[in-house]
Amino acid sequence: MRFQIEQRSQPSAAMRFAAPVVATALTLIAGSIMFAFLGHDPVATLVAFFISPLSTMNDISEWLLKASPLILIGCGLAIGFRANVWNIGAEGQLVIGAIAATGVGLFFPFQESVLLLPLMILAGMVAGMAWAAIPAFLRARLNTNEILVTLMLTYVATFVLSYLVHGPWRDPDGFNYPQTALLPEAAMFAPFDYAYRVNTSIFITVAAVIAMWVFTERSFLGYKMSVGGAAPLAARYAGFKESSSVWMGLLIGGATAGIAGMAEASGPLGQLSPQISPGYGFAAIIVAFIGRLHAFGIVLGGLLLSLLYIGGEAVQIDLDLPSSLTRIFQGMLLFFLLAADFLIFYRLRLLRSVH
Amino acid sequence: MKPRLELRNICKRYPGVVANDGISLEVMPGEIHAVLGENGAGKSTLMKIIYGATHADEGEILCDGELIGTHGPSVSRSLGIEMVYQHFALFESVSVAENIALSVNSKYDIATLSNQVSRVSEKYGLPLDPRRLVHHLSVGERQRVEIVRCLMQDPKLLILDEPTSVLTPQAVEKLFVTLRHLASEGCSILYISHKLDEVQALCDMATVLRNGKVTGTAEPKNSTSAELARMMVGADIPETHLDPSTISAEPLLSVSKLSAPALDVFGTDLKEIDLDVHGGEVVGIAGVAGNGQAELVSLLSGERVLPSSHAVKLCGQPSAHLSAADRRRMGLAFVPEERLGRGAVPSHDLGDNAVLTGHRLNMVTRGLLDRRTARGFAGKVIDRFNVKANGPLTVAQSLSGGNLQKYIVGREIELKPQVLLVAQPTWGVDVGAAAFIRQTLIDLSRSGVAVLIISEELDELFEICDRLHVICAGRLSAALKRGEASVEEVGLLMTGLGENNNGSGDHAISN
Numbered sequence: 034m035r036f037q038i039e040q041r042s043q044p045s046a047a048m049r050f051a052a053p054v055v056a057t058a059l060t061l062i063a064g065s066i067m068f069a070f071l072g073h074d075p076v077a078t079l080v081a082f083f084i085s086p087l088s089t090m091n092d093i094s095e096w097l098l099k100a101s102p103l104i105l106i107g108c109g110l111a112i113g114f115r116a117n118v119w120n121i122g123a124e125g126q127l128v129i130g131a132i133a134a135t136g137v138g139l140f141f142p143f144q145e146s147v148l149l150l151p152l153m154i155l156a157g158m159v160a161g162m163a164w165a166a167i168p169a170f171l172r173a174r175l176n177t178n179e180i181l182v183t184l185m186l187t188y189v190a191t192f193v194l195s196y197l198v199h200g201p202w203r204d205p206d207g208f209n210y211p212q213t214a215l216l217p218e219a220a221m222f223a224p225f226d227y228a229y230r231v232n233t234s235i236f237i238t239v240a241a242v243i244a245m246w247v248f249t250e251r252s253f254l255g256y257k258m259s260v261g262g263a264a265p266l267a268a269r270y271a272g273f274k275e276s277s278s279v280w281m282g283l284l285i286g287g288a289t290a291g292i293a294g295m296a297e298a299s300g301p302l303g304q305l306s307p308q309i310s311p312g313y314g315f316a317a318i319i320v321a322f323i324g325r326l327h328a329f330g331i332v333l334g335g336l337l338l339s340l341l342y343i344g345g346e347a348v349q350i351d352l353d354l355p356s357s358l359t360r361i362f363q364g365m366l367l368f369f370l371l372a373a374d375f376l377i378f379y380r381l382r383l384l385r386s387v388h
Numbered sequence: 389m390k391p392r393l394e395l396r397n398i399c400k401r402y403p404g405v406v407a408n409d410g411i412s413l414e415v416m417p418g419e420i421h422a423v424l425g426e427n428g429a430g431k432s433t434l435m436k437i438i439y440g441a442t443h444a445d446e447g448e449i450l451c452d453g454e455l456i457g458t459h460g461p462s463v464s465r466s467l468g469i470e471m472v473y474q475h476f477a478l479f480e481s482v483s484v485a486e487n488i489a490l491s492v493n494s495k496y497d498i499a500t501l502s503n504q505v506s507r508v509s510e511k512y513g514l515p516l517d518p519r520r521l522v523h524h525l526s527v528g529e530r531q532r533v534e535i536v537r538c539l540m541q542d543p544k545l546l547i548l549d550e551p552t553s554v555l556t557p558q559a560v561e562k563l564f565v566t567l568r569h570l571a572s573e574g575c576s577i578l579y580i581s582h583k584l585d586e587v588q589a590l591c592d593m594a595t596v597l598r599n600g601k602v603t604g605t606a607e608p609k610n611s612t613s614a615e616l617a618r619m620m621v622g623a624d625i626p627e628t629h630l631d632p633s634t635i636s637a638e639p640l641l642s643v644s645k646l647s648a649p650a651l652d653v654f655g656t657d658l659k660e661i662d663l664d665v666h667g668g669e670v671v672g673i674a675g676v677a678g679n680g681q682a683e684l685v686s687l688l689s690g691e692r693v694l695p696s697s698h699a700v701k702l703c704g705q706p707s708a709h710l711s712a713a714d715r716r717r718m719g720l721a722f723v724p725e726e727r728l729g730r731g732a733v734p735s736h737d738l739g740d741n742a743v744l745t746g747h748r749l750n751m752v753t754r755g756l757l758d759r760r761t762a763r764g765f766a767g768k769v770i771d772r773f774n775v776k777a778n779g780p781l782t783v784a785q786s787l788s789g790g791n792l793q794k795y796i797v798g799r800e801i802e803l804k805p806q807v808l809l810v811a812q813p814t815w816g817v818d819v820g821a822a823a824f825i826r827q828t829l830i831d832l833s834r835s836g837v838a839v840l841i842i843s844e845e846l847d848e849l850f851e852i853c854d855r856l857h858v859i860c861a862g863r864l865s866a867a868l869k870r871g872e873a874s875v876e877e878v879g880l881l882m883t884g885l886g887e888n889n890n891g892s893g894d895h896a897i898s899n
Contacts, residue, residue: 039403040403247756251756252756252757253747253755253756254755256757260733260736263733263734263735263736264729264730264733266726266730267729267730267731267732267733269691270689270691270724270730270731270744270745271712271716272690272711272714272715272716273713274711274713
């Protein structure tokens with residue numbers, strides 16, 4: 034008995050929408066079986082994973098707070114991914130963005146100016162773009178591999194951050210902790226309510242989602258980039274420049290990552306420390322793909338991944354589940370999602386021999 | 389006598405298409421049997437089923453009266469069935485003998501094997517040096533390697549899939565001599581083709597396929613071309629007609645002393661190419677594939693640019709340094725050989741594929757796509773060129789090769805170019821549509837457009853070109869005028885022999 038993978042001639046439109054639901058259902062079933070075998074009540078575990086983390090206003094605030102940078106960066110990266118430009122180093126661009134923005138926030142002479150926050154946004158964005166410009170230049174001019182260069186620059190960025198917070202930018206009144214002084218009031222995004230941490234920076238994310246939708250679905254520039262990604266020879270045939278796709282893809286990703294880094298410093302953290310990001314730059318890659326590189330898909334992907342992280346922490350604390358178990362569960366969901374996605378376009382066919 | 393091969397009711401379905409529908413045929417020992425049909429009629433699928441490279445959904449295959457149970461290429465080879473594919477499967481960087489060694493099952497040493505190769509190739513008139521590296525061989529020689537590789541196994545049935553598509557007319561004659569020799573020794577031959585004259589010259593029997601079904605069997609030597617064509621196409625083929633035309637004073641596309649090194653090891657260097665195409669004429673470039681056509685096309689289209697500008701002039705402007713986008717802006721349109729992935733984006737719908745080259749026709753306003761205009765344009769192309777598709781929202785990769793070809797040719801013609809460059813205009817297109825495309829190209833030229841056609845189909849070039857060049861080993865011959873060029877002359881030029889003869893004055897070719 035042999036199987037063969039073949040393309041479906043007509044992917045079902047209904048299944049495109051049903052696939053995530055099917056994947057979620059399969060995850061719940063497989064997860065329940067796994068939890069039951071390990072001696073945990075499956076229903077209670079799933080409630081603790083998915084329902085309890087969203088039961089209070091504060092929970093919702095934390096959920097959105099974590100989802101926002103994931104979605105913002107996911108949108109930026111997806112534009113590059115659509116053009117086969119593989120920016121794996123959003124984490125580094127995020128760090129550099131946070132550094133530049135914090136630098137402006139700490140050292141700008143007019144510490145109470147209303148311009149301080151916009152200037153920091155600008156600084157974060159420009160720094161993220163500048164960091165991404167290095168691999169863009171190397172790929173466009175010397176045809177180096179941007180996957181390697183962006184990834185390696187992430188480590189460089191992390192060390193720059195480490196140097197600054199341990200050295201010249203360390204807060205003199207900070208009991209020798211590796212962190213900068215707190216940012217002034219004018220350098221912070223206003224929270225909606227001082228009881229919760231979620232703040233006005235989520236409007237930037239909302240704007241980015243809309244901008245990405247227009248760019249990918251409606252703009253000629255986005256069209257040209259998608260041709261470059263889907264069929265490089267057709268792009269060359271039509272006369273679309275590959276190097277401009279490389280530049281656009283990396284710079285947009287760098288810009289969103291830089292702004293996300295800035296928003297962490299000016300939001301929940303209020304200063305620069307080595308823990309500026311819990312890996313948003315890397316997780317955003319998964320978000321972009323769960324969202325099928327589509328603006329609204331990325332919103333759902335970001336919300337889902339954020340919930341998985343929060344829920345994973347919750348079951349560890351509430352039910353004493355080992356962290357590896359929550360990781361397996363997260364992995365299961367991603368597996369089923371991607372498999373369902375694959376099966377929209379392909380199918381398995383049983384091969385029989387002729388008799 | 390039992391038939392060497394018998395097929396009973398073979399069926400094979402692919403998603404959305406029935407490739408073979410109840411096909412039965414018999415081949416006797418020593419018989420040369422043609423499987424005749426247009427591109428897409430299901431010939432290649434049927435051959436792969438016979439060879440065991442793919443499996444039928446229904447039906448039986450019998451070899452010498454024995455039912456073949458579990459089928460596969462190794463089963464075929466143990467039964468003495470060998471196949472020469474249309475696209476060769478050779479390793480370019482090793483020698484002829486080493487390539488053949490890969491298909492030998494028993495123990496061997498290269499020296500003995502080389503001797504055997506020489507002996508077999510001499511016996512059947514297929515001269516071949518076993519020590520040469522494959523990437524030095526011409527396409528015709530590569531085909532000889534494939535055939536000799538099959539003959540080494542003493543086949544009882546040899547399958548040849550469109551073997552002459554890469555050969556010059558003279559090489560075709562030589563191949564036929566070999567095949568007749570083989571058949572006289574009792575080897576059966578299945579000969580797949582869509583060329584009527586070849587089938588009539590060579591084959592004892594013919595099975596004709598259309599849309600996956602057998603539409604008739606015939607003895608080709610006792611049938612007329614028209615009878616065979618009707619079985620193949622299902623209708624009479626319209627004839628193209630060339631109106632006289634007025635030719636522009638200055639060429640719209642002019643190439644002078646264009647030389648360029650190949651970009652990869654297996655490419656062809658272009659040497660001092662001179663070519664003029666005036667408004668109002670159709671100029672053709674004939675030649676066996678791989679003689680520099682791909683390199684020339686990419687330099688003319690702007691997919692590859694040169695540092696200096698003068699070797700290519702477009703509408704009088706030096707433009708060898710200009711990008712493909714700039715050249716299109718100046719009035720160039722271009723149909724590439726590869727449809728999927730180069731001429732069209734596979735995953736985009738036809739409307740979006742109209743934007744690829746048609747974006748200047750109001751399909752973009754203020755940086756945003758105007759999809760309604762693009763779909764309108766695509767709809768027009770679909771209607772006018774009779775593309776079988778469910779409207780502009782059909783995804784390009786779901787179209788058959790011929791239909792996509794019609795769409796791309798139609799799109800480029802609808803761009804209203806000054807200069808139209810077309811590689812393989814009717815490749816894979818059914819006969820009726822091919823006639824329509826040819827007529828449209830002629831009519832386009834008669835409206836003042838310069839049309840340059842690069843094709844491997846000599847018949848096609850003779851049918852529609854006002855002037856004809858031949859490309860061989862990166863050199864372009866002088867132009868032959870319509871009515872003055874014979875198939876033999878062009879054939880000699882295709883092998884590079886014409887050039888020497890030309891110098892001695894034996895074959896006067898006027899320009």
